[in-house]
Amino acid sequence: MQHKHITFIGAGNMAGSIISGLVKDGYPADYICASAPSTANTEKLAQQFAIKTSQNNAQAVNTSDVVVLGVKPQMMADVCQALADQGCDFSNKLVISIAAGISVQRLQSLLGENTAIIRTMPNTPSLLQKGMTGLFASQQVNEEDKKFAGELMTAVGETVWVEDEAMINAVIAASGSAPAYFFLFMESMQNKAIEMGFSAEQARLLVLQSALGSAEMVKQNPDIELSTLRKNVTSKGGTTAEAINTFQQLGLPATVEKAMQAAADRGADMEKLF
Numbered sequence: 491m492q493h494k495h496i497t498f499i500g501a502g503n504m505a506g507s508i509i510s511g512l513v514k515d516g517y518p519a520d521y522i523c524a525s526a527p528s529t530a531n532t533e534k535l536a537q538q539f540a541i542k543t544s545q546n547n548a549q550a551v552n553t554s555d556v557v558v559l560g561v562k563p564q565m566m567a568d569v570c571q572a573l574a575d576q577g578c579d580f581s582n583k584l585v586i587s588i589a590a591g592i593s594v595q596r597l598q599s600l601l602g603e604n605t606a607i608i609r610t611m612p613n614t615p616s617l618l619q620k621g622m623t624g625l626f627a628s629q630q631v632n633e634e635d636k637k638f639a640g641e642l643m644t645a646v647g648e649t650v651w652v653e654d655e656a657m658i659n660a661v662i663a664a665s666g667s668a669p670a671y672f673f674l675f676m677e678s679m680q681n682k683a684i685e686m687g688f689s690a691e692q693a694r695l696l697v698l699q700s701a702l703g704s705a706e707m708v709k710q711n712p713d714i715e716l717s718t719l720r721k722n723v724t725s726k727g728g729t730t731a732e733a734i735n736t737f738q739q740l741g742l743p744a745t746v747e748k749a750m751q752a753a754a755d756r757g758a759d760m761e762k763l764f
């Protein structure tokens with residue numbers, strides 16, 4: 491990975507995870523700066539990873555090649571406006587946003603119409619370097635910067651590029667919000683296992699290990715369709731078949747489809763809020 495001076499605006503959970511991933515991958519810590527209003531998070535990151543810190547966003551931006559916008563979506567407009575008001579020039583910088591619900595057009599209206607912007611949508615397991623990130627590049631982004639942003643987000647997991655910005659909302663539906671879908675499914679299974687007589691701890695372990703093992707089987711068999719994996723463990727007339735038939739009769743596939751569409755629609759609506 492090429493070494494560029496990166497400034498993170500925001501030093502919270504997600505910025506910290508990306509920084510952690512980068513430093514673990516051997517990225518030079520003195521090329522990384524985190525800027526936030528208070529010192530609590532920045533000092534912690536400096537102690538852990540020996541990165542530079544700042545309490546002055548504009549100064550930190552001015553000494554960087556790449557700016558990662560890692561503040562909460564509702565803060566983003568104020569933070570970007572303040573940078574613009576302080577004369578920050580983004581014409582030769584790459585801006586990477588990790589905030590949900592803020593369009594490229596909105597960021598360009600704040601930072602400059604021709605700013606090279608990459609919009610990313612990571613999910614929460616990125617905090618454990620097991621994330622899934624969708625990325626979209628504005629037309630001002632060159633191939634070198636695209637490669638750099640892809641490698642940056644690879645520090646916290648896997649990446650998928652989308653060619654159309656609207657597809658970022660599909661990323662939200664398929665991976666951004668997905669951890670909560672799995673938590674709900676696991677929670678429902680755990681509750682039933684407890685009702686069947688297991689302790690909460692045993693029920694959690696039964697569900698967790700089954701989820702981990704199933705995900706690992708999917709990962710280790712990239713050429714086998716998910717439906718085949720399912721059929722392979724579903725003997726006709728057996729116990730699994732009873733459960734799967736029940737899920738299907740009660741409309742699980744259609745429910746999943748509707749839920750994912752609702753997430754994508756909400757993503758599109760949120761773009762109008764900020």
Ligand SMILES: NC(=O)c1ccc[n+]([C@@H]2O[C@H](COP(=O)([O-])OP(=O)(O)OC[C@H]3O[C@@H](n4cnc5c(N)ncnc54)[C@H](OP(=O)(O)O)[C@@H]3O)[C@@H](O)[C@H]2O)c1
Pocket residue numbers: 499500501502503504505525526527528529530531532547560561562563565569588589590611612613614615617
């Ligand atoms: N966490 C996730 O799982 C997740 C997943 C996908 C996307 N994201 C996106 O990642 C972004 C950050 O989320 P997070 O969970 O990392 O948030 P977080 O832990 O709450 O961190 C927010 C950071 O923003 C800083 N901040 C607030 N006002 C600022 C300002 N004016 N200038 C500079 N920094 C400022 C805070 O400063 P202090 O340190 O001084 O408090 C804090 O370091 C959000 O846009 C979110 O949508 C997060």
